[in-house]
Amino acid sequence: MLFRPDHRDFRLIGYYSGKVIFGVGLAMLIPLVMAVLLGERNESYAFALGVGLAVSAGRAAELFLYTRHPLSTSHGLAIVAASWLLAPVFAAVPLLLSGHYVSYLDAYFESMSGFATIGLTLVNDLDHLARSMNLWRHLMQFLGGQGIVVVVLTILASAGGRIGALYTGEGREEKILPNVVRTARFIWRVAVGYFLIGSLLLWLAVWSAGLPAFTALYHAMNLFMAAFDTGGFATQSASVGFYHSPLVEAVLLPIMVAGAASFALHYQLWQRRGGELYRNIETRTLALSITGLLIITVVGLARTATFVDLAPLFRHGFFQIVSAHTTTGLATVPGRLYVTDWGVLAPAMIVSAMALGGMAGSTAGGIKAIRVGLIVKGLRRDIRKVLLPEDAVVVETFHSTTKRILRNEQVRAAATILLLWLVLYLAGGLVGLFYGYDLQLSLFESTAAASSGGLSVGVVRPDLEWPLKVLYIAQMVIGRLEFVAVFALAGYLVAIVRGEV
């Protein structure tokens, strides 16, 4: 059957995207209230305008595009992609009006970086950005982060075989709870539960680092949203390095790891099934990968003699590797140092960590631990097949909530997606080379944008060439939505271009 969408399909996509934009408008009320309370007059107007635009556009889409056309998987995917492209259009309005962004493109870049939980920033003079505006940056990460988990676990997982091999590549077709609404509710429950505990701990840590109590609370909440949603924005331009506090870093570490853990795993942990941590293929892969990359980073840093003592070497090395591997992007050292002081081995490991990423079904980006784990298992099975007698039946299993038998399609799908990721990273790096950046710099920044890692060596800055800004925005969307949703939207758009609508 040919793919022939008609106008009803587009109405449907517009209708649901309108709902998302309306939601973004409502969310903007939070920084608006804060701006009014703190007497930030310019920001109050900016947010009022943002709320007005988003709410009216969202409402208009809902009113004019209402249709009874039934929702299918391809609609769901296209809606997700359209929403992620349209939400930043409205979220960028108050940012632009803050006067801290050179152009609307920069504000859009920032909003996309927020919603896609990347962490790359184009803000000018972050340290003097109004509090309400900074809260909005972090809130976007929280909304986008939790949003993408809801999307992945509900729309994509419930579609099951429909999306075909691409998503079964995650090795998990089941939902964590029997229905979509309960799954979504659990995800928000986890977010709120961790928000309360995490913010409290961070508040105490930041407070003890010497900030006034109220300021510390504000920093703690923003830090939590940046860490748990693996976003990576920071309230200060020095990121976590601003606090000069090992305690703050120590509290952030488990929060970042929790953010990169899949919600299926959180579900097990909340049910007090801690054994899952040890058995799960993803936690094993992630632990091994973090440890391996950390060792090489430590060797690299020891060789360059960047740090005189072992304690700061381990402290910064470990934090940076965990931050990169969970694709958070919080930093304890200025990004420029990776190039000037960290040699070549340690930065290469940070790029690898960002590229590999966290677990599937979490807010983390990157290739994902499950795919790496499945491919390694597949390789092991093939090697055993070669070594054992020809008539031997070789069965490989893996643990993800329950024990499962490794199927050929899973390995193939995981390898396909892995290949797409590598192409995405390299393509971005290639364009960076075209604009004259070193291989190291352009690959670092391209991987940071696509994997949602968000650490930067300084290529991303307000006076970056505009085509590169557009490229990084594209990489953020494609990486965040893991190709499939973008392909679906592209399918609809191609149909328009061909005049098939």
Add this chain to the structure above:
Amino acid sequence: MPDGRRGADRPQRGDVSLLRGGLAGILAVTVATLVLAAVGLLISFVVALVY
């Protein structure tokens, strides 16, 4: 109701208290991170000894 609670009132699989579940979750993740850090630290010492 003699045969226990029914329908919507009945606690269902997946209903966990916000604070208890959250504490259990973050505690487990913290322990895992600590183990990871401890292993990393140990290996770093060995690496430092070699270099």
